[in-house]
Amino acid sequence: MIAESLLESADLPTHERVYRALRGRILAGEMAPGDQVTLRGLAEALGVSMTPAREAVRRLVAERALEMTTSGRAEIPTPGLARLAELFRARELLEPELAMRALPNADKAAISTLRAIDQTIDGYLAKGDAVGYVRANTAFHTTLYGLANAPALMALVESVWLQTAPVMRRIYGRLGTAALTDYHEAALAALASGDTTALADAIRQDVVQGAALLRQVALDESDL
Amino acid sequence: MIAESLLESADLPTHERVYRALRGRILAGEMAPGDQVTLRGLAEALGVSMTPAREAVRRLVAERALEMTTSGRAEIPTPGLARLAELFRARELLEPELAMRALPNADKAAISTLRAIDQTIDGYLAKGDAVGYVRANTAFHTTLYGLANAPALMALVESVWLQTAPVMRRIYGRLGTAALTDYHEAALAALASGDTTALADAIRQDVVQGAALLRQVALDESDL
DNA sequence: TTCGGGTATTTGTGATCACAAATGCGCCCA
DNA sequence: TGGGCGCATTTGTGATCACAAATACCCGAA
Numbered sequence: 080m081i082a083e084s085l086l087e088s089a090d091l092p093t094h095e096r097v098y099r100a101l102r103g104r105i106l107a108g109e110m111a112p113g114d115q116v117t118l119r120g121l122a123e124a125l126g127v128s129m130t131p132a133r134e135a136v137r138r139l140v141a142e143r144a145l146e147m148t149t150s151g152r153a154e155i156p157t158p159g160l161a162r163l164a165e166l167f168r169a170r171e172l173l174e175p176e177l178a179m180r181a182l183p184n185a186d187k188a189a190i191s192t193l194r195a196i197d198q199t200i201d202g203y204l205a206k207g208d209a210v211g212y213v214r215a216n217t218a219f220h221t222t223l224y225g226l227a228n229a230p231a232l233m234a235l236v237e238s239v240w241l242q243t244a245p246v247m248r249r250i251y252g253r254l255g256t257a258a259l260t261d262y263h264e265a266a267l268a269a270l271a272s273g274d275t276t277a278l279a280d281a282i283r284q285d286v287v288q289g290a291a292l293l294r295q296v297a298l299d300e301s302d303l
Numbered sequence: 304m305i306a307e308s309l310l311e312s313a314d315l316p317t318h319e320r321v322y323r324a325l326r327g328r329i330l331a332g333e334m335a336p337g338d339q340v341t342l343r344g345l346a347e348a349l350g351v352s353m354t355p356a357r358e359a360v361r362r363l364v365a366e367r368a369l370e371m372t373t374s375g376r377a378e379i380p381t382p383g384l385a386r387l388a389e390l391f392r393a394r395e396l397l398e399p400e401l402a403m404r405a406l407p408n409a410d411k412a413a414i415s416t417l418r419a420i421d422q423t424i425d426g427y428l429a430k431g432d433a434v435g436y437v438r439a440n441t442a443f444h445t446t447l448y449g450l451a452n453a454p455a456l457m458a459l460v461e462s463v464w465l466q467t468a469p470v471m472r473r474i475y476g477r478l479g480t481a482a483l484t485d486y487h488e489a490a491l492a493a494l495a496s497g498d499t500t501a502l503a504d505a506i507r508q509d510v511v512q513g514a515a516l517l518r519q520v521a522l523d524e525s526d527l
Numbered sequence: 528t529t530c531g532g533g534t535a536t537t538t539g540t541g542a543t544c545a546c547a548a549a550t551g552c553g554c555c556c557a
Numbered sequence: 558t559g560g561g562c563g564c565a566t567t568t569g570t571g572a573t574c575a576c577a578a579a580t581a582c583c584c585g586a587a
């Protein structure tokens with residue numbers, strides 16, 4: 080069942096609404112690797128015809144949020160360790176750049192917004208709410224990078240997030256809080272003091288920590 | 304008119320054939336920024352119905368090779384200087400990584416293939432054949448990065464290339480050969496000697512030179 | 528009980544159609 | 558002759574349908 084968020088359906092084309100609904104669920108980690116998406120199922124769940132459902136699915140396949148089986152069925156990909164390492168490496172290369180570009184545009188209001196988001200993250204971590212955690216963590220990074228005014232770079236990073244989101248939930252769902260260094264705090268401090276290098280490093284380490292966490296979880300469960 | 308390459312139509316789905324045909328033309332620089340792509344036009348040119356044409360267009364829009372106007376029409380984007388700078392920065396960050404990963408897999412045969420491609424590039428430069436140049440230059444990078452066995456990173460880079468291809472033709476079409484340092488030679492030498500750092504640097508400089516060239520051309524013609 | 532085969536169902540693909548909006552062209556009037 | 562209005566045409570959108578392939582299910586035999 081796809082929860083159609085009626086609020087933001089402001090007269091957008093049908094295929095766009097379908098796209099956003101499905102994309103939102105994937106980004107929030109509400110779909111697990113291997114989950115199948117059928118055209119008729121998606122269409123019926125949102126009360127539309129197959130045509131816009133097909134367009135939405137194709138679009139997400141192009142962004143690699145979905146994968147096509149040989150028979151043409153769409154499903155959430157199950158990336159192996161090598162693939163995930165690539166994706167985290169891409170994040171490590173691209174996200175510090177976005178953070179650095181965001182810094183000059185981060186006024187007091189923006190910083191306090193980010194600080195508020197970071198606190199909700201801590202809340203979800205304490206409660207062990209994996210879906211909430213993934214959603215808030217995404218919001219933190221998205222909000223920060225949004226300040227960079229760099230849509231092309233942003234699009235690349237979003238494509239990567241779309242690919243890692245489904246496994247992130249499993250990772251944080253299993254490990255709970257564990258021993259995580261809060262690099263978001265360091266990033267906020269660097270942002271406030273205007274220290275570009277420190278900011279880039281905090282973001283890079285945040286990503287590297289995520290990658291390390293992933294590797295560790297992958298060791299526990301042989302399959303991934 | 305879309306030239307349907309009959310050779311590689313080996314029983315692929317129709318929408319896939321349409322996608323490849325259009326994508327190939329864009330990558331080769333045969334389409335200029337602002338060119339419009341209509342669903343019916345594309346469909347008729349390839350002798351198919353609107354449905355697969357629409358899927359192909361949506362896919363290319365998702366990859367940002369095409370852009371949608373507010374009225375839903377698709378056209379080749381006309382990126383401004385800021386957008387192009389972002390894209391070249393992404394290349395600068397990602398491509399050295401791919402080159403480094405390619406190095407261990409570059410045997411003698413691969414290196415001589417690359418060397419052959421590089422010589423055809425020089426040929427096109429001498430003849431002033433911009434389309435040929437773009438195509439061969441793309442082949443050089445694609446062949447090198449293909450050795451990296453890093454499909455996720457590769458996909459990101461290909462998305463960037465798809466976005467820069469239409470303006471590259473204009474750039475090389477105008478400047479001709481000019482005073483270009485051949486960093487491909489340096490890359491080949493580094494590849495042969497197994498020098499990872501030198502290889503990464505050669506590729507990075509190749510990209511940086513492209514960006515600088517772009518900036519210079521943009522200064523000449525005020526509009527871009 | 529378990530394995531294999533055959534059928535019923537599900538599913539993607541591509542074509543066609545009705546509709547509305549955007550576009551563009553030509554005509555008319557000042 | 559130049560500019561603006563109105564209509565014909567083009568174009569994207571979404572729904573529906575026929576078809577073929579893949580999948581899943583069930584029943585019977587070993």
